[in-house]
Amino acid sequence: MSENYILQMDNVTKEFPGVKALDSVQLHVERGTVHALMGENGAGKSTLMKILIGIYTPDQGVIKFDGEELHLANVKNALDKGISMIHQELSPVPQMTVAENIFLGREPSIAGWVKQKKLVENTxxxxxxxxxxxxxxxxxxxxxxxxxxxxxxxxxxxxxSKLIIMDEPTSAISEKEVHHLFKMIKSLKKDGVSIIYITHKMDELEMITDEFTVFRDGKYVGTKHSKNLSREELIQMMVGRELNQVFNKVPAEISDVALSVKHLSKQNKIKDISFEVKKGEIVGIAGLMGSGRTEVLESIFGVHAADSGYIEIHGKKVAIRSPRDAIASGMGLLTEDRKLSGLFLPLSVEDNMITVNIDRYIKGPFLDKKKIATDCKKQHNRLKIKTPNLQQRINNLSGGNQQKALIARWLLHDPEILFLDEPTRGIDVGAKTEIYNLIFELANKGKAIVVISSELPEILGLSDRIIVMQEGRIMGELSREEASQEKIMELATRELVNN
Known part of the structure; x- marks a missing residue:
């Protein structure tokens, strides 16, 4: 029976100071199959994969790969054995070319000189x-x-490689690119390559995987065939409870206009953008990748200055020249890429939470550590951030818990107008529901909220109104009652179809 498996991991345990990340877990992957590894953030998925790729060493357990017991000292050992990984958090070398990034450390060379022409040809x-x-x-x-x-x-x-680990490979790509990736995966399967696939998107399980294994709180829950998949059963395996209602939207009182955007334009990015957001209202911005959604929020927030147009807050024109101006004006922005533009990775969870609000904690020449600890602990409990303590370096947390810490940052700031760009990217189904409820709670407190999401069910479930963009322009607006996935896609692709 073991000959059918390319990978067998049994009784694997890994502890870090203050937390047992893996408690005698197992994972068996058959040859030439796509095996999904599922679980909430902090369930232990990434830790197990870092063991498999040679980043961590297990405290105990047996790993067999391609029939042989596996002992890895580093990532190069794993690559030499035939194991590679696509990481959830992208880490390219920005100043190098595409070809140089792909073959970094494997460049064709002669006498120490890289053969650039051959490198490009190989790419x-x-x-x-x-x-x-x-x-x-x-x-x-x-x-x-x-x-x-x-x-x-x-x-x-x-x-x-004989085995490729794909950690949230579709989190940042469009529907068209997702289909392209699935085509690649099917081709790899035909060549006998095995794939471990980590995702929080339920639809992908049904479309691309053969089996799935579920972890919860660092423990093995079970393995099943995807063809026998019941979404309700899977969710219960992952979170240990039933989720009867994902979007428990409580209607908020929508009142005065909080934000008005008038004729905002930026060359080659956004074109004559105008819209309003009222207190208590959640406005969704939908569109395909490259539609200009993120650029609109960044222009309003002062990340990139617009060429023309203006902004009003509570009916008064304001000059937003930088994010500092935006924050001072009562705005907050949860950015699309938490690693690139959100987190301070060497700092602690607590330090990351207070960066926007540090002035309020200054007490004479010092910081009021007691107040910082009290406020951060409150948000830690509110968002159920999984960390041994708030002094833990934030880069030791799972992606979803890092995202929660960023949300906590803005909750501490308490902005009147909140922009959320892909707020649940890389977050498990249970945590998503908690964040949706938090967004509804903020709206009921009179906050004006703008949400960008590539997941149409999320936009439909959260929004009171939906603005649809394409190539930097607003193509139309839909009320909650009239909106559907089909209507959103029709607006998002209208120009493409007509042209």
């Missing part, structure tokens, strides 16, 4: 095989997040 051949349309000579910093993700996927495949 082109890889992209031709994968049907990718990205310039190998482009700098990584010039690429969109979606194309950066596709480069990372290509890099993992370029090792010609």
């Amino acid at each position: 082109k051949k890889l992209f031709e095989r994968l049907e990718m349309d990205i310039n190998p000579r482009a700098k990584m910093e010039e690429l969109s997040i979606a194309n950066t993700q596709m480069v990372e996927i290509s890099k993992a495949i370029s090792y010609n």
